[in-house]
Amino acid sequence: MTSWKLSLPCTRAEAEAIDASDDIAEGMVLMTTELHEDDREHWRLDAYLEAEPDAATIAAILALVPSAAGAAPEIEALPEEDWVTLSQQGLEPIAEGRFVVHTSAHPVDLPAGGRAFLIEAGQAFGTGHHATTSGCLAMLDALPGPFARIIDIGTGTGLLAFAARYLWPEAAVIATDIDPRAIVVTAENATLNAIEGVELIVADGALDDRITDRAPYDLLIANILAGPLVSMAPEIAAIAAPGATIVLAGLLETQRGDVVAAFAGCGCALDAVDRRGDWSILRLTAGAVRYVPTAPIDPKGRDGWALDL
Known part of the structure; x- marks a missing residue:
C-alpha cells in the first residue's frame, strides 16, 4: 500500500502544541523533529498519511504551523511501506534502570523487577x-x-x-x-x-x-x-x-x-x-x-x- 509524507518547517513552540494534541485527521500521524539542539526556530513537521494529501488536508496541516506560511510543503510517496512504522522508525525501546519505554510499534517484554511504559511516538x-x-x-x-x-x-x-x-x-x-x-x-x-x-x-x-x-x-x-x-x-x-x-x-x-x-x-x-x-x-x-x-x-x-x- 502506498503511503505519503508531507513535510513543513516549524518552530519548537508549534511542535509542542502539535505533539500535545490529537491527530487532525483519521489515517494521519504527525511527527516533529528537532533539527538543531536547543534551537527554537528550526524544527520540522512530518505528516504521514494513508492517501495523497488533497488541498483541504494540506491547508489543515499548514494551519498548525503559521511560521511556514508561504513555504511549499514537501510531499513524497512512500510505496509499499507501513506508514505507522515509518512514523516511529528509530524510536526503539529505551532502557534506563528498571524502566523500559516503548511505542506500540516496538512491543517489549516486561523487565524482571521493572516496569515498561507505552508512550506513543507522536508524543x-x-x-x-x-x-x-x-x-x-x-x-x-x-x-x-x-x-x-x-x-x-x-x-x-x-x-x-x-x-x-x-x-x-x-x-x-x-x-x-x-x-x-x-x-x-x-x-x-x-x-x-x-x-x-x-x-x-x-x-x-x-x-x-x-x-x-x-x-x-x-x-x-x-x-x-x-x-x-x-x-x-x-x-x-x-x-x-x-x-x-x-x-x-x-x-x-x-x-x-x-x-x-x-x-x-x-x-x-x-x-x-x-x-x-x-x-x-x-x-x-x-x-x-x-x-x-x-x-x-x-x-x-x-x-x-x-x-x-
Missing part, C-alpha cells in the same frame, strides 16, 4: 528518547527515597510522574503542565499504562493554589528548559521541604552554571550531574530551612516555559 516530548528524559529516568531510578510528596512540573506525557509513582507507590504524586492538552495526553497515557493515583493539574509553574496548598514536597522534578528553570527557581524552592531532592533537566551543559546559581540563591545545593552529550541532568538538595521568597513572584514577569522533553 515527542517525554517519550524517553530525548537525553533529558532518559537521564531523569536514570536519576530517579538511583534515588534511595522514600518520598511522601512528589511533584512533576511540566509533565508532558506524564512519563516521569509515572516512574515516580512506580518507585514510591505510597507517595502522593502530582503532575502539572501549563498546557491543558498535555494533561489530556498524560491522562490517556495513565489509562494506557494502568497508572493510578497521580493527580493531574493544569497550572502555570508552581504558583497555583492547588500546588502550594499541598506543599512542601520532598521530591520535585522539572524537566523543562534552562531559561524557565532560572526564572522559576524561587517558586520551585518555595514548595520544597527542607532537605528535599530536586531533579532538574532540559538544560544544556553550557547553561548549567546559570541554573545552579539560580537555585543556589534559593538555598539549594548541587549534589550530582548526569551529563548526556550536550545535555545535563542535575540533582540538588533544598536548604535545611524552607525557602521563603524575598519578594512576591509575578508569573507575568517570568519567562514562558515549555512542555516536557
Whole structure:
C-alpha cells in the first residue's frame, strides 16, 4: 500500500502544541523533529498519511504551523511501506534502570523487577528518547527515597510522574503542565499504562493554589528548559521541604552554571550531574530551612516555559 509524507518547517513552540494534541485527521500521524539542539526556530513537521494529501488536508496541516506560511510543503510517496512504522522508525525501546519505554510499534517484554511504559511516538516530548528524559529516568531510578510528596512540573506525557509513582507507590504524586492538552495526553497515557493515583493539574509553574496548598514536597522534578528553570527557581524552592531532592533537566551543559546559581540563591545545593552529550541532568538538595521568597513572584514577569522533553 502506498503511503505519503508531507513535510513543513516549524518552530519548537508549534511542535509542542502539535505533539500535545490529537491527530487532525483519521489515517494521519504527525511527527516533529528537532533539527538543531536547543534551537527554537528550526524544527520540522512530518505528516504521514494513508492517501495523497488533497488541498483541504494540506491547508489543515499548514494551519498548525503559521511560521511556514508561504513555504511549499514537501510531499513524497512512500510505496509499499507501513506508514505507522515509518512514523516511529528509530524510536526503539529505551532502557534506563528498571524502566523500559516503548511505542506500540516496538512491543517489549516486561523487565524482571521493572516496569515498561507505552508512550506513543507522536508524543515527542517525554517519550524517553530525548537525553533529558532518559537521564531523569536514570536519576530517579538511583534515588534511595522514600518520598511522601512528589511533584512533576511540566509533565508532558506524564512519563516521569509515572516512574515516580512506580518507585514510591505510597507517595502522593502530582503532575502539572501549563498546557491543558498535555494533561489530556498524560491522562490517556495513565489509562494506557494502568497508572493510578497521580493527580493531574493544569497550572502555570508552581504558583497555583492547588500546588502550594499541598506543599512542601520532598521530591520535585522539572524537566523543562534552562531559561524557565532560572526564572522559576524561587517558586520551585518555595514548595520544597527542607532537605528535599530536586531533579532538574532540559538544560544544556553550557547553561548549567546559570541554573545552579539560580537555585543556589534559593538555598539549594548541587549534589550530582548526569551529563548526556550536550545535555545535563542535575540533582540538588533544598536548604535545611524552607525557602521563603524575598519578594512576591509575578508569573507575568517570568519567562514562558515549555512542555516536557
